[in-house]
Amino acid sequence: MxxxxxxxxxxxxxxxxxxxxxxxxxxxxxxxxxxxxxxxxxxxxxxxxxxxxxxxxxxxxxxxxxxxxxxxxxxxxxxxxxxxxxxxxxxxxxxxxxxxxxxxxxxxxxxxxxxxxxxxxxxxNEEANILVTILSQISDPIVIRNNFGFITHISDIACLHLGRSATDVVGTRDLKVPVEFRPIKDSKGNKIGEIGHLRVGSAQMKKYEMN
The missing domain is CATH 3.40.50.2300 (Response regulator)
Incomplete structure (x- = not known):
């Protein structure tokens, strides 16, 4: 450390x-x-x-x-x-x-x-503040997961697209839909998780929605 x-x-x-x-x-x-x-x-x-x-x-x-x-x-x-x-x-x-x-x-x-x-x-505390700030500033279907791959936060619009509640999603690893993830870093450049954007318009997403 x-x-x-x-x-x-x-x-x-x-x-x-x-x-x-x-x-x-x-x-x-x-x-x-x-x-x-x-x-x-x-x-x-x-x-x-x-x-x-x-x-x-x-x-x-x-x-x-x-x-x-x-x-x-x-x-x-x-x-x-x-x-x-x-x-x-x-x-x-x-x-x-x-x-x-x-x-x-x-x-x-x-x-x-x-x-x-x-x-x-x-x-x-810093990680939580960063993630809350990110979600409060966006209106996109966003998912956040920690360094262990577990989903910790999800935006309301993402839940709407998935047809699932945040309670159903948080704590799981696989949404079974395509998500493009990129790193989230703190003020010192350390990776604290990943932020993902649901590919809402993809064929896989439409197939999931029909099921």
Whole structure:
């Protein structure tokens, strides 16, 4: 998994530990450490990270300031707290304020799993937004399937042509009609599925409709 992690941490020893833990599990991770708000803002203005990891009790600013800044400037980027503070006392508030998770530094071995889950959730949300946007902007017989070949979305006009409901189609693999598929890619160029256009005027389609 290739991604960029921005770590807000004043303790050099702790930052090196987090870097080692991340690189051990994600060799392609691009790690950056900042220790103050101005450097944090400068970094996100020039290069948006894929995930932010932050201490909570910093000398000049609370971790909540970094979280709020992140939610304003880069709202879709997951934010994970890694702190020596008592997680029990702050977890619920920070999650409600937009943090993806809150870990104690004694739980650093859990960080890779938390990071991976947060990144996958972000990707899933992005994929869903892309697909919903595509379907909302078209009035054609469109079918969308994931990378495993299962149909995940279908437009109303496609259902009309097929004479089937979306419930009947979603989750299946074969429509038994000709469909021309092309890749759908996210903002980083990764294939997240395929979009297909029913060939409504084809002989095969007419034969299906008569049956």
């Amino acid at each position: 290739k991604f960029s992690a921005l770590h807000i941490e004043e303790n050099t020893k702790d930052s090196r530990l987090v870097e080692r833990v991340l690189l051990m599990h994600f060799p392609d991770c691009m790690y950056t450490n900042v220790d103050n708000l101005s450097d944090f803002i400068e970094h996100i203005e020039n290069r948006t990270p894929d995930i932010v990891i932050s201490d909570y009790g910093l000398a000049n600013h609370s971790g909540e300031v970094f979280l709020k800044t992140c939610r304003i400037e880069i709202p879709d980027v997951p934010f994970v707290f890694l702190t020596k503070s008592s997680v029990i006392n702050i977890r619920s508030k920070l999650i409600s304020d937009g943090a993806s998770d809150v870990l104690n530094k004694m739980e650093v071995e859990r960080l890779p799993d938390v990071v991976e889950h947060a990144l996958l959730q972000t990707q899933t």
